[in-house]
Amino acid sequence: MKREYLTYAVALLALASCVFGAVRGETADVLQKAAALCLECCGIG
Amino acid sequence: MADLKTHRRKRKAVQGLWALLTNAHLSGFVTGQIYSGPLKRFCVPGMNCYACPGALGACPIGALQAMITGRKPRFAFYVLGWLALLGVLVGRFICGWLCPFGLVQELLYMIPTPKLTVPKALDKRLRYLKYGFLLVFVLLLPTILRDEFGLSVPYFCKWICPVGMLEGGVPLALLDRGIRGAAHALYAWKLAILIFVLLLSVFIHRPFCKYVCPLGAFYALFQKISVLRMEVDTDACIQCGACARICRMQVDPAKTPNSAECIRCGACIHACPRNALKFRAAGKGTSGAERRTT
Numbered sequence: 001m002k003r004e005y006l007t008y009a010v011a012l013l014a015l016a017s018c019v020f021g022a023v024r025g026e027t028a029d030v031l032q033k034a035a036a037l038c039l040e041c042c043g044i045g
Numbered sequence: 046m047a048d049l050k051t052h053r054r055k056r057k058a059v060q061g062l063w064a065l066l067t068n069a070h071l072s073g074f075v076t077g078q079i080y081s082g083p084l085k086r087f088c089v090p091g092m093n094c095y096a097c098p099g100a101l102g103a104c105p106i107g108a109l110q111a112m113i114t115g116r117k118p119r120f121a122f123y124v125l126g127w128l129a130l131l132g133v134l135v136g137r138f139i140c141g142w143l144c145p146f147g148l149v150q151e152l153l154y155m156i157p158t159p160k161l162t163v164p165k166a167l168d169k170r171l172r173y174l175k176y177g178f179l180l181v182f183v184l185l186l187p188t189i190l191r192d193e194f195g196l197s198v199p200y201f202c203k204w205i206c207p208v209g210m211l212e213g214g215v216p217l218a219l220l221d222r223g224i225r226g227a228a229h230a231l232y233a234w235k236l237a238i239l240i241f242v243l244l245l246s247v248f249i250h251r252p253f254c255k256y257v258c259p260l261g262a263f264y265a266l267f268q269k270i271s272v273l274r275m276e277v278d279t280d281a282c283i284q285c286g287a288c289a290r291i292c293r294m295q296v297d298p299a300k301t302p303n304s305a306e307c308i309r310c311g312a313c314i315h316a317c318p319r320n321a322l323k324f325r326a327a328g329k330g331t332s333g334a335e336r337r338t339t
Contacts, residue, residue: 007133007270007327014129021123026112027086030124033111034095034103035081040202041096041107041209042217043235044227 049291049315056142056310057151064145066101067091068212073098077220088124090131091144092260094206096213098220106183106206106260110199113187118197128260132267136274140254140261141308146208147254153246154293161248168295171256172306178205179259201259203231207239215239250293254308265305272327273309275302281321288313288322298322 021027039045067089070080079098089102105128112121131139140147154160163171182201191197202209214235218225245252254261275298282299289297291312296304298313302322314322 017126026123030108031086034085038096042214043232
């Protein structure tokens, strides 16, 4: 049962972190990076 | 065995559909223009480069490094939270069912050639490499090494990642003369890594996933506590070893059903003659039979 508590605690913490990051505007940072061509990924940056 | 074949076909269909769905910006493969709409705010669960002309979402490993490499490095609450949430919900089920690069490696492994088995002791050591790649190339180097302007680069994407080359570097070089012209030593290095990984995949099952993938390493951290987990009914298990023999990740599900190396493909469930293995959701009770969930 202890493991179940740990599972749900981690899940809640992860969800909170995700929502907090989104509210803080981190999705815009991700969009900015992902919407421009990543030269490093392509091996030319 | 017919049941196992059906299961494998179903899984391939899910993997293929998911790869298509996450790369559904099909016009990009013709024009060479990457998708830059609002969906790119969201990280896809598997390794899928955001420089791929078809990619609709962001690569989580690329996005994580992007948060770190800026002039003002920020803790990546959104990306890490999202990945931890996926990890704690389904663990490496994502590797087995929703990763396009995993599918590519599996398709290559289907080419009928003699297959290689890495000696157990060496294999065990090599498996730790992926945690090193996660720690050093994804987290530490982009945080520590900065230029005079305070900027860093995504070291894993730049120096290692074959997914970016396969999905971004190669198709874009084919479509865009400018990119072809800019391809020099770094491009050759990454192309060599890609070719090496693809060739290795013909002989070894999912070598990138086993030894290199930082995303798989991250999900593996949650495997033992994930909501979706594997369970062995020890009363039903006759220890015939059928599950271990069928596992291409070299896990022995009867002994360690929730091993960090298990990608939850489910082949062992269908290979078991006594139906002793099954997926179970955390918190759900069982029939009362003795069970093993470590």
